[in-house]
Amino acid sequence: MESIYQHFREDEKQFIDQVSDWLRQVEMQYTPYLSPFLDPRQQFIVESIAGQYEDIKISTYGGYEAAERRRLYLSPSYFDPDQNDFDIRISEIRYPKKFADLSHGKILGTLMGAGIDRSTIGDIISDGDRWQFFADGSIMDFLMSSIDKIGKITIQLEEISYTDLILPKDSWEDRDEIVSSLRLDVVLAGAFNISRQKSKELIASGKVKINWNETDRPDTVLGIYDVVSIRGYGRLRLQSIEGKTKKEKIRLSLGVLDRNS
Template identity: 50%
Template sequence: MNIYQHFRPEERDYIDQVMQWKNTVELQYAPKLTDFLDPREQHILKTIIGENGDVKYQLFGGWPGAERKRALLFPEYLVPVQEDFQISLFEIDYPKKFIKIEHPNVLGTLMSLGLKRGKFGDILVDDEQIQFLAAKEIGGYISTNLESIGKATVHLFEKPPENIISPKELWEEHELTVSSLRLDTVISGVYNLSRQKSQNYIAAGLVKVNWTQIESPAFVCEIGDMLSVRGHGRVRLSGIEGKTKKEKWRISVGRQK
């Protein structure tokens, strides 16, 4: 069976990596812990590893509602525990009376430290309280090097897992019709933009599908895709309901409030 046919061409390198992880666990008969994976990467891993083989997997991101999770691949003799995922929880202390820090500010600062996105999990914001999850192996580096976010001096405190906050994500479901499932057409319909403006956003590198920048307006969207346009928020394509009598596609989307 050709495993690649079930996924998009641009996902081939990641598929090869998952296969390599699986083979390593089989050959060494020892567990393999990955970096944090986005939901699309988790889906691919689950599909490739399966549920009935000699190699098992578990996913954990530090809290029950985690979007980004580390995967632990392991032989069937092993019974994983939470500590095996090697996740650290950090809270950011900053001058709340004088400055507002938001999710993009935190992510931008973490990325500026020269570390891969896969080394960080979710960034949690609940009113003025901000936390983030990170791979334990880089905890010391972050603590030493993260001293400011923007113009604000900040202090990091590592917290025990039970101190994690659980912000609520709210999604509104909408139904609409689009003339095709091309990325520029779906974005135009979902965000109420002109087709030309949608294409301009794509050309400018402001559009991502499943956390990956897409530069082709002809990219075909599928059920489960997470779309984002910088400055316009995220949308999840939750259903494709078929065609209308006028040959338009009926789709349902969840839009983050």
């Protein structure tokens, strides 16, 4: 395992152990395994480790084509899952649109406040007016019966079919960036055109998350498919490391969702 650990961050060891257990289960028992919803970095880790298993196939689905959070179906190579095997259900949030505003953070906070695990919830999407979210099929009935408010706003959760999916309005922009290192504060400063000092201040004030987890470490080294969000600025996804310049700087390919553009 040590040879696997060295390719990832220290705080990812526990997840790596979990993934290894999933893969061994599929390999030894010849039975598929359906993961919870995973963020892009976690998906990358699973696919990296699974590459060592010749007879295991990975299929992914998050409810729609551009889904960020996805469930992974690990199976013997001869097995082809269909959409139903991913057990994803969709809910639309009905609320008084003329008198209230919802946000991704308010919705997620309410869902987590119901006592469920983050890994049971997929993407939360909006077209600027309507809001929908994806969830593990096993918890949808519980959510629909237990949640009737988001903050002070009275709402109703209504399960919908895939034919009623909205088109999310957020779109990622591909951007190339040259940075001196993969440190969090350095990459944020470059991606959002702010000073490194400002980047450090945002991290220290709790406004930055890596893969939906708050961090106060400006020296965190980012890896492939890490998703970083800065409250008030937007999000970025490290898509690939393209190499180095003649001056030994690092060329990155980023996906950027700029709230201020």
